[in-house]
Amino acid sequence: MSQTATRSWTQVQTGTKTKSSIPEGLWLRCPGCSQMIYRKQMEANLSVCPECGHHFRISASTRVEQLIDTGTFERLFANVESNDPLKFKDLKSYRDRLLAEQIKSGQTDAIIAGVGFIKGRQVALACMDLSFMMGSMGSVVGEVLTRTIEHATEHNLPLVIVSCSGGARMQESGLSLMQMAKSSAALARFDDAGGVYISVLTDPTTGGVTASYAMLGDVIIAEPEALIGFAGPRVIRQTIRQDLPEGFQRSEFLLECGMVDQVVPRHDMRNQIARLVDYAGG
Amino acid sequence: MGTFYTLEFEKPLVELENRIREAEQGVSAPGAPIGVEGVEESAASSAELEDLNRQHAKLLEELYTDLNPWDTVRVSRHPNRPQTWDYIEHFVRDFGELHGDRRYGDDPAIITGFGRIGNHKCLVVGHHKGRTTQERIACHFGCAHPEGYRKALLKMKLAEKFGTPIVTFVDTPGAYPGLEAERRGQAEAIAVNLREMARIKVPILSIVIGEGGSGGALGIAVADRVAMLRNSWYSVISPEGCAAILWKQANEQTNRSAADALNLTARDNIKLGIIDAVVEEPLGGAHRDPDGASDLLRDWIISQLDELKAKSAEELVEGRYERFRNLGSFHETTPEPSESASTDA
Ligand SMILES: [Zn+2]
Numbered sequence: 001m002s003q004t005a006t007r008s009w010t011q012v013q014t015g016t017k018t019k020s021s022i023p024e025g026l027w028l029r030c031p032g033c034s035q036m037i038y039r040k041q042m043e044a045n046l047s048v049c050p051e052c053g054h055h056f057r058i059s060a061s062t063r064v065e066q067l068i069d070t071g072t073f074e075r076l077f078a079n080v081e082s083n084d085p086l087k088f089k090d091l092k093s094y095r096d097r098l099l100a101e102q103i104k105s106g107q108t109d110a111i112i113a114g115v116g117f118i119k120g121r122q123v124a125l126a127c128m129d130l131s132f133m134m135g136s137m138g139s140v141v142g143e144v145l146t147r148t149i150e151h152a153t154e155h156n157l158p159l160v161i162v163s164c165s166g167g168a169r170m171q172e173s174g175l176s177l178m179q180m181a182k183s184s185a186a187l188a189r190f191d192d193a194g195g196v197y198i199s200v201l202t203d204p205t206t207g208g209v210t211a212s213y214a215m216l217g218d219v220i221i222a223e224p225e226a227l228i229g230f231a232g233p234r235v236i237r238q239t240i241r242q243d244l245p246e247g248f249q250r251s252e253f254l255l256e257c258g259m260v261d262q263v264v265p266r267h268d269m270r271n272q273i274a275r276l277v278d279y280a281g282g
Numbered sequence: 283m284g285t286f287y288t289l290e291f292e293k294p295l296v297e298l299e300n301r302i303r304e305a306e307q308g309v310s311a312p313g314a315p316i317g318v319e320g321v322e323e324s325a326a327s328s329a330e331l332e333d334l335n336r337q338h339a340k341l342l343e344e345l346y347t348d349l350n351p352w353d354t355v356r357v358s359r360h361p362n363r364p365q366t367w368d369y370i371e372h373f374v375r376d377f378g379e380l381h382g383d384r385r386y387g388d389d390p391a392i393i394t395g396f397g398r399i400g401n402h403k404c405l406v407v408g409h410h411k412g413r414t415t416q417e418r419i420a421c422h423f424g425c426a427h428p429e430g431y432r433k434a435l436l437k438m439k440l441a442e443k444f445g446t447p448i449v450t451f452v453d454t455p456g457a458y459p460g461l462e463a464e465r466r467g468q469a470e471a472i473a474v475n476l477r478e479m480a481r482i483k484v485p486i487l488s489i490v491i492g493e494g495g496s497g498g499a500l501g502i503a504v505a506d507r508v509a510m511l512r513n514s515w516y517s518v519i520s521p522e523g524c525a526a527i528l529w530k531q532a533n534e535q536t537n538r539s540a541a542d543a544l545n546l547t548a549r550d551n552i553k554l555g556i557i558d559a560v561v562e563e564p565l566g567g568a569h570r571d572p573d574g575a576s577d578l579l580r581d582w583i584i585s586q587l588d589e590l591k592a593k594s595a596e597e598l599v600e601g602r603y604e605r606f607r608n609l610g611s612f613h614e615t616t617p618e619p620s621e622s623a624s625t626d627a
Contacts, residue, residue, distance in 0.1 A: 085554070085611035086545050090528035108615075139610035146607065168496070168518045170528065173544045174556045177496060177518040178609040181504050184473060185480035185606050192481065208518070210469035211457075211497040216477055230469035230497075231459030239459050249464060259467050 030054050046266045055223050055266055057203060059105075060112040060129035063162055067270060068125065073116035076151065077144045081108050085139070086173060094171040097133070105132045109140040110165070113148040115157065119274035124152035127162040128209070135165035137209055138172040142179025145213060149186040153193050158277045162200040163214040164226075167207020180212035187216050196280035198273055201228050201251070201260065219276055220260045221269070222251035228260075287361045291345060291353050298338045305331040342566045349513065351541035351550075355521055357513040358492045362569040364576065366393055366408030366451040369491070372576035374399055374406055380437055382429075386466060389430030391421040391458075392502070394437040399449065400584040402591070405441035407434045407502055408451030411492070424493070425458035428471035431501050435475050438482055447485040447587055450502045455520060457498030472501040479504035480606070481599055485590035487583060489561065490514045490548075506602050507586050509559040510548040511579070513567050516556065517546035555609060 027036050032054025042049060046066055047056040058066070064073055088094040102108055110132035115124050126148045128135045137145075145161070152159040168176040190197060199217025201210075203226035211230055214220075222228060229249040237244060247253050254260045264272045288296050308327040349357065357363070370377050370393070377397035382388040394407050410417075411424035434450075441448050457468055479486065479502075488505035494516030510516055519527075524544055525536035532540075545551070548560040561582045568575035590598070 079615045080612050081615055083611040083613055086543070088543055090524075090539070090543060091530075139612045143610050143612055170519055170524055170544075172611070173518045173546065174516060174551055174554055175610055177500055178556055178606060180473075180497060181476050181480070181500055181606045182609060184476035185504070185603050188477045188480045189603070191477070208497050211472040211501075212476055213473070215467075215470040215473040229464050230457065230472070231464065235459045236461060236464065240461055242461075244461065248461070257465050257467065259470060 048266050053224065053265065055203065055225065057130055057164070059131055060107070060110075060127040060162075063127040064112055064114075064116070064125065066266070067118055067127075067160070067162070067273070068116035069118065069120065073114055073125075075112065075114040077113050077147045078108070080140050080143050080147075082138060082140050082172075084171075085175060086171070088171040088173075097171070101132050105129065107132050109144070110135045110137070111141045111144045113144050115151070115155075118160070118270055118277070121274055121277045122157055123160050123273075123277065124148050124155070124157045125160045125162070128164050130164045130204075133169065135163075135209075136167060136169035136176075137165060137179050138169035138176045139179065141169075142176070142182050145179075145183045146186045149183065149190050149213075152195055153186075153190045156193075156195070158280060159190065159195060159197045160200065160273060161197070161213060161217075162202060163205045163209055164202040165205060165207070165209040165214075167209055177208065180208050183213045184216060187213055191218075196277070198276055200269070200273075202226050204228070206230070206232060215259075218280075219262070221262045221264050221272060222254060222260045223269075224251055224263055224265055226251045228254050289353070289356050289360065291356075295338065295341055295345065298334060298341060302331065302334045302338060305334055339565075346513075346566055350538075351515070351544070351547050352521060352538040354513055354547050355493075355515050355541055357567050357569070358515050360567065360569040362572075363492055364568050364572040365413065365453060366406075366410045366491070367413065368572060369451060369576055369579060370395075370397070370406060370408075372573065373580040377406065380440075381433070383432035383436055385432055386429040389427050389433060390417075391424055391426040391454075392430035392434050394433055396441075396446065399580060399587070402447060402584065402587045404447045404449050404587070405437055405444075406449050406451070407437065408491075409454040409499075409502070411453060422458050424454045425456060426454065426498060426501075427458050427460075427463045428466040428468050431457075431471040431475050434502050435478055438479065438486075442482050442484050445484060447487070447591065448482070448505075449583055449587075450486070450488045450505065452488060452490040452494050452499045452503050452516075453492035453514075454495050454498045455493050456495035457501065472497050475501045476504055480602060483595035483599060485587065485593070485598060486602070487586050487590070489579065489583070490516045490557075491579075493520075494546075495520055504602070504606065506590055506598055506605070507559065508557045509561050509582065510551060510557050511561050511568065511575070512548055512563045514548060515541075515546040516548075516551050517544045519544070521546070554611075 030037050030049040032049050033052035035051045047058045084095050110129045113126040197218050199220045201222040205214050205228045251263045255263050374397035377395050379395040393410050409424045410421050412418035412421040486505040488503040488508045490510040492514050521537045521541040522532040524540040525532040529536035551557045564571035564574035
C-alpha cells in the first residue's frame with residue numbers, strides 16, 4: 001500500500017534508532033501516562049503499563065509465549081527464507097537490509113507460525129513481528145501465512161492470526177502485492193471448509209495487511225488503542241488537507257465504526273480467544 | 283490533435299510532426315502555381331513529406347520499443363489515453379450500467395454493468411479516472427472508495443448467479459486514502475473482494491489498462507487470467523510513493539530509480555508470473571490510436587473468454603487458487619519432507 005508503506009518505512013528508518021518498541025534501560029517513561037515505570041514490572045505485566053494500561057509493542061516470540069500454554073507450541077515453516085527476487089536496491093540493497101534485520105532480530109523474517117494450545121484448546125497460530133522490517137509482508141510472510149491457513153484447513157483447527165505490520169514489502173514489489181490475494185484465497189478455502197478464524201489486530205496494522213487477511217477474521221479483536229487502517233494518517237492528512245480527529249484509526253474508533261467485534265486488553269486475550277473457540281465448536 | 287498533451291520524451295516527435303504539417307501545407311496548398319515549375323515543386327514536397335513520415339515512423343518505433351519504466355508510467359497516465367468508458371463505448375455492445383452498493387452509495391470511480399463483447403455476454407467492471415475535469419474530481423482521479431469495491435463485488439456475485447463471465451479493467455493510482463474511506467472500511471472492502479473473487483464460479487479476466495496501483499488495483503483483479511496493456515504499470519506502490527520513502531524524496535531522478543527498482547512494467551510482471559499476457563498497443567501508445575488499441579484489447583478478451591468458458595466452475599476456482607498460490611519467491615533452508623514449493627522468479 002503506497003500510503004501506509006510511507007508511514008511504515010518512516011518508522012523503520014527512525015525506528016531502529018529510537019526503538020519504537022521498548023527502549024533499553026531499567027526504568028522507562030511510559031508514552032501513555034509519562035510516568036517512570038520499572039521495566040521488569042511492566043514486562044511481567046504482559047508489557048502493559050501497570051499505571052495506565054498502555055500496551056507496549058511486543059515481539060512475535062513474546063506474543064506466542066503470552067498466548068500459548070507453556071510448552072505446547074510447535075513451530076512450523078520456520079525454514080522459509082527470502083530470495084530477493086528483484087535484486088532490489090534503493091539507497092541500500094534489500095539483501096543487506098535483510099541480513100541486518102536478521103542479525104538484529106534473530107529471526108529470518110517477520111512472522112512466527114505453528115500449532116499450540118490456548119487454555120487447552122488446540123489452534124493454529126501465526127504472529128507477525130514488527131521488529132523485522134516493520135512487519136512488512138513479502139513472499140516469506142505470505143507463504144508462511146498461507147501454509148498456516150492450509151494447515152488449519154487440513155487439520156480442522158481454529159486459526160488465530162496476530163497482525164502488526166506496516167503493509168506489503170516494497171522490496172518485493174508485485175510479488176508482495178500478490179501475497180494479499182494468496183492469503184485471502186487460502187482463507188476462502190478455510191471458510192468453505194467451515195474453519196473459524198480469529199484475527200487479532202495490534203499496534204500498528206496498516207496497508208496491504210489490513211486490506212487482506214487481517215480484516216477477514218470471522219471475529220476481529222483489537223488490542224486497545226492500536227493504530228489500524230488502510231492508509232497512514234500522514235498520507236490522509238496530505239490528501240484531505242485537514243486535521244484528523246482525535247483517536248482516528250485507533251481500535252476504539254474502529255469499534256465505533258463497526259469494523260471490529262471487540263477491543264480486548266492483553267490480560268483478557270487468552271480468555272476471549274478460548275471462549276470464542278468454544279462457541280465455534282457448536 | 284489540437285489539445286494533444288506532449289510527454290517530455292516525445293518532444294522530438296512533435297518537432298517532426300510540425301515539419302510534416304508544414305510540408306503537407308506545401309503539397310496541398312490551394313492556388314499553388316500551375317505549370318512546369320509548380321509541378322516540380324509539388325513533387326519535391328511530396329518526396330520530402332514521404333521522407334519526413336518515414337523518419338517519424340522510425341523515431342516512434344525507436345522511442346516506444348523498450349520504453350523505460352518511468353516513461354512507461356508517464357504514458358500510462360497520458361490524458362488522452364483511453365479509459366474504461368472509452369473501451370466500453372468502443373467494443374461493449376448493449377452496455378447497461380448498474381449502480382450502487384446497496385449499503386452506502388454509488389462510487390463513480392468504479393463502473394459496473396452487463397454488455398456483450400463479441401458473442402460473449404459479460405459483466406464489465408472497471409476503474410474510471412474521468413475524462414473531463416469535473417468527472418475527474420467526482421471519480422477522485424480513479425481512486426475508489428469502499429462503496430466502489432462493494433459495488434464491484436455485489437455485481438460480480440450477480441454475474442456468478444447469471445453464469446456470466448466477468449471482465450475487469452484496472453486503472454487506478456490506488457484506493458482513496460481519506461477519512462471517510464477509512465471510516466467506511468476501505469481495508470475491509472478490498473480484503474473481502476480478494477477473498478470472494480478467489481471463489482467466484484464464473485470466468486474472470488482482468489486487464490491493467492493504465493495504472494495498477496497496489497491494493498486498489500488488486501481489489502478487482504483476482505482473476506483466472508491477468509493481462510497488462512504494453513504501456514501500463516502494476517506494482518505494490520507508485521514510483522513516487524516508493525521514492526519518497528526509500529530515497530527520502532520524490533524527484534525526477536529518484537522516481538526514475540524507483541520505477542526501475544519496482545519491476546512495474548508489463549515485461550517485468552510477466553517475468554515474475556504476476557500476469558499471464560501482455561496486450562500490445564499500436565505503435566506510439568494507445569493515446570495515439572485509441573481505436574487501434576481497443577481492437578487489440580477486444581480481440582484478446584474474446585480469445586480468452588472462448589477458452590475460459592470451456593472450463594467447469596471447479597476447474598476455474600481450482601485453477602485460480604493455484605495461480606495465486608504459486609506466486610512468491612523464497613527458498614527453504616532445510617527442506618521439509620512433504621514438498622518443496624520454492625518458485626525462483
Ligand atoms: Zn503508563
